[in-house]
Amino acid sequence: MSTSDAPEKSALSSKKFVAFFIAEATWKIILLAALLVWRGELHDVSAAGWWFMFTVTIVAGFVEVGFIGGQAWLDKYVRVAKIAANSKPSGSDPGS
Numbered sequence: 264m265s266t267s268d269a270p271e272k273s274a275l276s277s278k279k280f281v282a283f284f285i286a287e288a289t290w291k292i293i294l295l296a297a298l299l300v301w302r303g304e305l306h307d308v309s310a311a312g313w314w315f316m317f318t319v320t321i322v323a324g325f326v327e328v329g330f331i332g333g334q335a336w337l338d339k340y341v342r343v344a345k346i347a348a349n350s351k352p353s354g355s356d357p358g359s
Contacts, residue, residue, distance in 0.1 A: 283330060290323035 297316050 279334060283327070286323070286326060286330070290319055293319050 294316055297312065297319075301312055
């Protein structure tokens with residue numbers, strides 16, 4: 264069976280997706296917790312509180328972009344390697 268005939272895995276069976284989902288959920292939970300802590304005095308929150316929430320958002324964004332970019336690069340590398348492996352001449356001698 265060739266790789267193109269293989270059935271696709273579900274998203275939840277992918278370790279990469281689960282790791283990304285956990286990372287995505289974590290920063291949103293941190294921001295929700297910060298907002299709940301300061302909900303009564305949101306207009307009077309200290310500068311440190313706002314900088315904390317801003318920093319969490321920015322760092323999470325950079326991590327997510329890096330993760331998605333890395334996965335795209337890795338997927339491209341794997342596709343190119345599969346194409347190269349499939350286009351190898353059948354009569355070639357690996358020892359020469």
